[in-house]
Amino acid sequence: GQLFKVAVLPGDGIGPEVMAEALKVLDAIEKRHEVKFERTHANVGGAGIDLEGRALPETTVNICKAADAILFGSVGGPKWETLPPDEQPERGALLPLRKIFGLYANLRPAIIFPSLTSASSLKEEVIAGGFDILVIRELTGGIYFSQPKGIDGAGRDRVGVDTMRYSVPEIERIAHVAFQAAQKRGKKVCSIDKANVLSTSVLWREIVINIAKEYPDVELSHMYVDNAAMQLVRWPKQFDVILCENMFGDILSDEAAMLTGSLGMLPSASLAEGTFGMYEPSGGSAPDIAGQGIANPIAQILSAGMMLRYSFGMVEAADAIDNAVAKVLDQGYRTRDIYQEKAGEKLVNTKEIGDAIIANL
Amino acid sequence: GQLFKVAVLPGDGIGPEVMAEALKVLDAIEKRHEVKFERTHANVGGAGIDLEGRALPETTVNICKAADAILFGSVGGPKWETLPPDEQPERGALLPLRKIFGLYANLRPAIIFPSLTSASSLKEEVIAGGFDILVIRELTGGIYFSQPKGIDGAGRDRVGVDTMRYSVPEIERIAHVAFQAAQKRGKKVCSIDKANVLSTSVLWREIVINIAKEYPDVELSHMYVDNAAMQLVRWPKQFDVILCENMFGDILSDEAAMLTGSLGMLPSASLAEGTFGMYEPSGGSAPDIAGQGIANPIAQILSAGMMLRYSFGMVEAADAIDNAVAKVLDQGYRTRDIYQEKAGEKLVNTKEIGDAIIANL
Numbered sequence: 001g002q003l004f005k006v007a008v009l010p011g012d013g014i015g016p017e018v019m020a021e022a023l024k025v026l027d028a029i030e031k032r033h034e035v036k037f038e039r040t041h042a043n044v045g046g047a048g049i050d051l052e053g054r055a056l057p058e059t060t061v062n063i064c065k066a067a068d069a070i071l072f073g074s075v076g077g078p079k080w081e082t083l084p085p086d087e088q089p090e091r092g093a094l095l096p097l098r099k100i101f102g103l104y105a106n107l108r109p110a111i112i113f114p115s116l117t118s119a120s121s122l123k124e125e126v127i128a129g130g131f132d133i134l135v136i137r138e139l140t141g142g143i144y145f146s147q148p149k150g151i152d153g154a155g156r157d158r159v160g161v162d163t164m165r166y167s168v169p170e171i172e173r174i175a176h177v178a179f180q181a182a183q184k185r186g187k188k189v190c191s192i193d194k195a196n197v198l199s200t201s202v203l204w205r206e207i208v209i210n211i212a213k214e215y216p217d218v219e220l221s222h223m224y225v226d227n228a229a230m231q232l233v234r235w236p237k238q239f240d241v242i243l244c245e246n247m248f249g250d251i252l253s254d255e256a257a258m259l260t261g262s263l264g265m266l267p268s269a270s271l272a273e274g275t276f277g278m279y280e281p282s283g284g285s286a287p288d289i290a291g292q293g294i295a296n297p298i299a300q301i302l303s304a305g306m307m308l309r310y311s312f313g314m315v316e317a318a319d320a321i322d323n324a325v326a327k328v329l330d331q332g333y334r335t336r337d338i339y340q341e342k343a344g345e346k347l348v349n350t351k352e353i354g355d356a357i358i359a360n361l
Numbered sequence: 362g363q364l365f366k367v368a369v370l371p372g373d374g375i376g377p378e379v380m381a382e383a384l385k386v387l388d389a390i391e392k393r394h395e396v397k398f399e400r401t402h403a404n405v406g407g408a409g410i411d412l413e414g415r416a417l418p419e420t421t422v423n424i425c426k427a428a429d430a431i432l433f434g435s436v437g438g439p440k441w442e443t444l445p446p447d448e449q450p451e452r453g454a455l456l457p458l459r460k461i462f463g464l465y466a467n468l469r470p471a472i473i474f475p476s477l478t479s480a481s482s483l484k485e486e487v488i489a490g491g492f493d494i495l496v497i498r499e500l501t502g503g504i505y506f507s508q509p510k511g512i513d514g515a516g517r518d519r520v521g522v523d524t525m526r527y528s529v530p531e532i533e534r535i536a537h538v539a540f541q542a543a544q545k546r547g548k549k550v551c552s553i554d555k556a557n558v559l560s561t562s563v564l565w566r567e568i569v570i571n572i573a574k575e576y577p578d579v580e581l582s583h584m585y586v587d588n589a590a591m592q593l594v595r596w597p598k599q600f601d602v603i604l605c606e607n608m609f610g611d612i613l614s615d616e617a618a619m620l621t622g623s624l625g626m627l628p629s630a631s632l633a634e635g636t637f638g639m640y641e642p643s644g645g646s647a648p649d650i651a652g653q654g655i656a657n658p659i660a661q662i663l664s665a666g667m668m669l670r671y672s673f674g675m676v677e678a679a680d681a682i683d684n685a686v687a688k689v690l691d692q693g694y695r696t697r698d699i700y701q702e703k704a705g706e707k708l709v710n711t712k713e714i715g716d717a718i719i720a721n722l
């Protein structure tokens with residue numbers, strides 16, 4: 001059998017609780033397939049700060065370096081909100097992890113399950129039958145990481161500066177990810193830019209058009225970011241794969257995720273070149289419900305599924321996880337966040353829905 | 362009586378049709394108040410390109426310079442979409458106008474009229490009773506205008522660069538606009554930034570907090586732009602005034618506008634220091650319905666109202682316009698874009714709804 005090394009970073013809030021369910025699912029996969037997941041736990045976020053003095057301790061980085069993939073929970077909470085931005089759990093852990101491991105391709109599905117359309121703040125008629133968008137966000141370039149960045153001068157003479165920079169190879173590699181993803185789905189890529197204002201966007205659009213020629217089976221369209229923010233609200237079903245630079249992807253992937261109405265259901269993958277990747281729920285650490293055993297572990301479980309799919313090439317096992325989640329929802333199992341007091345729904349806790357998913361594997 | 366000079370720039374598509382109604386409203390105001398609006402028409406956008414060779418002809422700039430305010434229609438259309446970005450009607454007219462006239466404060470109301478809640482793609486329960494958001498967007502700084510900006514190098518070695526820069530005075534003056542606007546409304550400002558990633562945002566947040574001290578009656582909160590994109594969808598009523606830098610304001614004001622479901626209803630103002638300003642509908646030139654006399658002129662009429670309010674200090678007349686529009690909607694008058702085939706609705710054309718508004722002044 002095969003052996004995969006997983007760095008397990010549960011983090012803060014509901015992170016450890018939902019991670020426990022994802023690890024149970026990995027146990028179940030081990031029993032069904034010729035595979036072993038060797039897991040090493042490490043501190044990150046607020047837990048990193050409290051136990052080792054920083055959001056991303058060096059031990060954690062080393063554990064990740066020794067691993068084939070990172071399974072990440074969620075970080076942050078009121079306790080650490082007064083720290084300087086650089087040291088806070090989210091920013092202080094996520095940005096360095098992305099940079100150190102070259103996690104340039106962020107895949108964020110925004111899927112609305114047909115049985116959960118009523119959780120969305122959009123009208124039934126707008127989302128009838130659900131929708132299925134995959135946002136592909138460039139994650140290691142653009143205004144997040146380019147130099148110069150900083151505040152110069154003193155007092156009222158201070159000036160803040162950030163730089164958005166993209167090179168051709170940076171655009172090419174993320175465009176390939178988008179077109180290849182589209183080939184396996186709805187065969188449409190909508191590339192987002194602001195080419196009427198930004199030079200990076202002019203280059204972005206030109207390069208994306210070039211790369212598209214290698215994927216004649218995929219239909220390419222372009223949309224300005226302001227229009228995309230509108231179109232997502234107006235008619236989300238028009239989208240299949242949405243391709244964005246880093247900042248636009250941050251904004252639009254969150255908007256798309258919220259449109260589903262079930263943040264607790266959405267996984268994400270951040271991929272490096274090769275097979276290394278980091279996998280984490282799209283939602284936050286939900287400190288308000290932490291420790292009560294009632295959080296929704298589905299996003300964490302689906303994140304483990306993405307890890308099997310993208311880092312370990314275990315497509316069948318990944319499909320099995322996705323299908324088990326869909327079945328459990330069809331069977332009416334609901335954690336509190338998605339419970340709507342409808343006939344056929346069974347209100348369950350974190351462990352119970354985890355068990356139900358495993359029973360359906 | 363007073364004399365105000367208005368540069369009238371109808372532009373393309375439905376621009377001239379809806380402008381005609383706004384000018385009728387100005388006529389009506391002249392009859393009711395001791396005031397004269399001296400109007401000079403000028404070409405802009407596609408009309409500027411076709412008749413004078415560029416989106417913002419020099420004659421047009423001079424007419425605007427001689428005026429007390431600019432009443433702008435809308436620009437753009439398929440005919441000019443293949444021009445280089447810099448020369449296209451929208452970008453080629455709007456960005457230079459903003460820069461030349463120092464139009465640093467963009468006010469974009471996103472109002473959902475209680476009688477039109479069903480036009481929104483949001484559920485009735487999310488928007489019951491309507492909502493009323495005012496987005497205040499910095500309009501002459503940030504990543505739109507800062508240097509360096511461009512594409513360097515050749516072939517695959519090319520690199521695109523844009524710069525986001527903000528100085529303290531730039532942040533201070535737009536913050537004052539937001540707090541003063543909030544004082545006249547719901548007394549809340551939510552300042553949008555990405556202070557966990559951007560240095561400009563760190564400075565932005567610090568300066569906004571400072572300025573807030575001068576407005577103790579206004580409640581200040583802060584939100585990251587990605588979260589704001591979510592919160593607008595989740596619960597738009599939580600917002601009163603939203604304060605943004607240029608790019609974030611572009612995205613969020615469009616998202617908020619689309620949430621109302623009635624883009625044809627939303628005016629905007631772009632203000633310089635002093636009383637000069639430019640006033641225009643938030644929607645586009647709608648080339649698909651141009652020339653048919655069926656476009657909704659309300660956004661253009663409300664834009665004229667904003668001109669009276671902000672550039673001419675005619676608060677009473679501006680209120681009268683706002684009230685007349687509300688009354689006409691209550692009376693059931695609907696252009697095609699807002700017609701929902703409900704009992705009590707009267708489907709009317711551009712001229713008819715303009716006349717109805719004047720009758721209610």
Ligand SMILES: CC(C)[C@H](C(=O)O)[C@@H](O)C(=O)O
Nearest residue numbers: 090091094095250557558587
């Ligand atoms: C925490 C923050 C730095 C991060 C980002 O902006 O990328 C987060 O919003 C995300 O989307 O993962």
Ligand SMILES: CC(C)[C@H](C(=O)O)[C@@H](O)C(=O)O
Nearest residue numbers: 196197226451452455456611
């Ligand atoms: C046309 C474009 C340059 C402009 C902008 O981005 O500011 C438009 O989207 C707007 O919001 O007025």
